[in-house]
Amino acid sequence: MGYINKRPLRSLGYDFVPSEYLPEGENEYYLRFQQNPVTSDHFRPLTAEEIELLISLGNESTNWSDVYVSKAGFIPDQIRHSKFHGLVRIGKMDEIYVEYRDLRLASGIYHSQIISSDIGDYCAIHHVRYMAHYIVSNEVILSNVNEMETSSNAKFGNGVLKDGDDPESRIYLELCNENGGRSVLPFNGMQAGDVYLWTRYRNDADLQRRLHEITDQHFSSKRGYYSVIGERTVIKNCHTIKNVQIGSDAYIKGVNKIKNVTVNSIASAYTQIGEGCELVNGIVGYGCRIFYGVKAVRFILSSFSQLKYGARLINSFLGDNSTISCCEVLNSLLFPAHEQHHNNSFLCASLIMGQSNMAAGATVGSNHNSRAADGELMAGRGFWPGLCVSLKHNSRFASYSLIVKGDFLHELDIRIPFSLISNDVKNDRLVIIPGYWFLYNMYALMRNTSKFTARDNRKLKNQYFEYDVIAPDTVNEMFNTFQEIEHAVDLLATDAKIAFWNVESDFQDDILLQNVENSRRKVVLKKPKQVYLLFKRLIRYYATTQILGFIEEQSIDQLRDRLKTEIFSRKQFVNVGSQLIPGEDLQQLIEDVKATNLDSWVDVHERYHQLSRAYLDEKFVHSIASLQELVGKPTSEWDDAFIRELLDEALDTKRWIRDEIERTRAKDYESEFRKMLYNSDEEMEAVVGKLSDNSFILSQNKELLEFETRVSNLIQLLK
Incomplete structure (x- = not known):
């Protein structure tokens, strides 16, 4: 237990920075004045008459x-019943009240204790019982706050050390693994790609x-930085706000504790934190929403994400545009567009690579098949463990894996994308239906792509997040699937092997x-031949859409020139925080960091942006290389007739996708079990809407018409 120290009252508010940590010639305010560089002629001392009036108004x-x-x-007259200690600077005042929603408070300082702080212009500070070493910007509202403190060695959620700190006190995020073997140092501005680099290699x-090194050099080790409250921020009815950097226009109400946290917020992307929340040792991104009893400790919450309804986020990184409600997430790295809504889901020691959804009762990352806390789970984008799924360490899943309810008692390595994975309990076997999403639930698959794109609220999209289901990573997994199937077919009896490869055969085994x-x-x-042909069709469609886009952006002549002169090879891509990066470019990035060619996180992020700008062309090249590999015909031999054939086939595929979208949605209107709770079709339509009015299907109809026009126009060029 700490000791209660007794010191002279006159020293309250002074000696914030211990003298041994002050540079020669500097006083305890030098960093404060750098943080808030107000000109020397902005303030003046109080007059004797003003002091006398302030005392008469109950101030000390x-x-x-x-x-x-x-x-x-x-x-x-607008400062009443308040106490001031140390150097306090108070900004411009006027006979006004400030208003935020239904909260209206007189400008000034009332029933508060201010210790060595700067107060901006036109602020309203009411019943702030203790505020020490803060810089409060203009037009801020602080109402009914118990404690607002700052330590001289405050880090504001960053995993750095200040002069004199014990190295053991450094904050790490223990991601992807419970034993800390993949720990990273958190910092404001950290992106999912940064965490991926740090945890994987x-x-x-x-x-x-x-x-x-580049994290440490990103921050000063000097002591004496003040907490900051940005302009127009409102904080009300809160208990403890300690060691914080809070941006402008934030709204914080009813929190129990925010300690050692940076809260990013601006007018166009303001952050809100609500009742009963406790945030400790973390970073909150722009435009976030955190409400109702959330507990977050050692965390990073990326921009435009949400924590709600008692969610617990501990030792975890949550990517942009994500939502976690009610449940518990530990020691996990979650790429952007993650959804987890249910109170009884649990996620631990996992790397989930985006566009994911955790269903109710799902338990991912349990280590009950081992006594050690060093297991891990990794899943490609589009991961969807279904109701009451239990998955164990160590397991790995290809993109868009959908898992049927059940306890999976063994480690899994699912290498085939778009698969439905289930336990056949009766026959004691694991069953995989590859390509399930395309074959049986096209509506949900394609709607998710549209949904994630629409929900990407980033104001500055200088990183290209891949949301398309058919992209370099999933196409490469399709090629891996061919190898898996070919190897399995080789093990069949001769007759079955011949039947599989026979073009005319309807192989059903x-x-x-x-x-x-x-x-x-x-x-x-299941259905190996069907998915073999399906994936070939999708790869051809992928390449054709890329060719179509290239010609529209460039020209048919430029396409012909590239096909004749360029050598295309299919590259491997790595999902680096939802940005797909060619493996060789990622390795070059790593080498440049090691060689100090990239000497800061700003440099690393700029490299991400450069790679993003090059990505669409890389995707085009990958699609051409994939098609070339699939058809076994070099691009130099691709003539206009071959391109026309591709376009006709792509148009058929696009129509099939649109038809499947409507067909899979229509099943919900045709099922007698779906309809049994309604007295009539009319009542059902009144509740769930008409199929003919479905906005996503209507958008797909429009998209098909546009695609038909684009293909028709291009075919005319090829005649």
């Missing part, structure tokens, strides 16, 4: 000569050392996969 100070007020306007000691589940039971792949 141990040293009135250190209370300064604005030369542009000071009204003593642990064997590269030089890289790990450099990442620590299942095949068995190897090295998928850490058990002795069978792993069955």
Whole structure:
């Protein structure tokens, strides 16, 4: 337990920075004055008459000569029943009240204790019982706040050390693994890609050392920085606000504690934090919403994300445009567009690579198959563990894996994308239906792409987040699927093998996969030939849409020239925080960090932006290389007739996608079990809406018409 120290009252508000940490020739205010560089002629000391009036209004100070007020306007009558200690500077005042929503308070300082702080122009400070070492910007409202404190070694949520700090006190985020083996230093502005680099390449000691270095050099180790409240921010009915940097236009109400946290907020992307929340050792991005009993400790919440309804986020990073409600997330790295809404879902020690959704009762990352807390789970984008799914360490899932309710008692390595994965309990086997989303739920698959794009609220989209379901990463997984199927078919009897490869054969048998589940039971792949042909069709469609876009952006002649002269090879892409980066470019980025060519996080982020600007062309090249590999015909031999054939086929595929979208949605209107709760079709339509009015289907109809026009126009050019 700490000791209660007794010191002279006149020293209250002074010696904020211990003398041994002050640079020669500097006083305890030098960093404060850098943070708030108000010109020297902005303030003046109080007059004797003003001091006398202030005292008569119930105000106190141990040293009135250190209370300064604005030369542009000071009204003593608007400071009542307050105490001032140390150097206090008070901004411009006027006979006004300030208003935010239904809260209306007189400008000035009332029933508050202010210690060594700067107060901006036209602020309303009411019943702030203790505020020490703060810079409060203009037009701020503070009402009914218990404690607002700042330590001389405050880090504001960043994982850095200040002069004299014990190295053991440094804050780390222990991500992807409960034993801390993938820990990173959090910092304001950290992106999902940064965390991916730091957590994945642990064997590269030089890289790990450099990442620590550029993080440390990003911040000053000096003591004496003040907490900051940005312009037009409102804080009311809160208990403890300590060691914070809060941006402008934030709205904070009813919180229990915000300690060692940076809250980013601007007028166009303001952040709100609501009742009963406790945030400790973290970073909150722009435009976030945090409400109703949230507990977050050692965390980063990226921009335009939400924590709600008692969510617990501990030792975790949550990417942009994500939502977590009610549930518990521990030691996890979650890329953008993650959704988790249910009170009984649990996510631990996982890397989830975006556009994911955790259903009720899902338990992901349990380590009950091991006594050690060092297991991990990794899932590609589009990961969707269904109701009451239990998954264990160590497991890995390809993109758009959908998992059926059940306890999965063994480690899994699912390498085929768009799969439905289920336990066949009766026959004690694992069953995988590849391409499930395209075959049985096209509506949900394509609607998610549209939804994620629409919900990307970033104001500055200088990183290209890939939301398309058919993209370099998923296409590469389709090629891996061909290898998986080909290997499994090779193990079949001769007659079955011949039947599979026979173009005319309607091969309906299942095949068995190897090295998928850490058990002795069978792993069955359903409809292998159907998905083999489906993935080939999708790869051709992917390439054709890229060709179409290239010609519209460039020209048919430029396409012909590139096809004739360029050598295309299919690259591997890495999902780096929802930005797809060619593997060779990512390796170059890593080498440049190690060689100090990239010497700051600003430099690293600029490289992300450069790679984003190049991505669409990289995607085009990848699509051409993929098609070339698929058809076994070099691009130099692709003539106009071949392009026309691709366009006709792509138009058929687009029509099939649109038809499947409507068909899979129509099932909800045709099922007798769906309809049984309604007295009539008319009542059902009144409740859920008409199928013909479905906005997503209507948008797809429009998109198909536009696609038909684009293809028709291009075919005319090729004649």
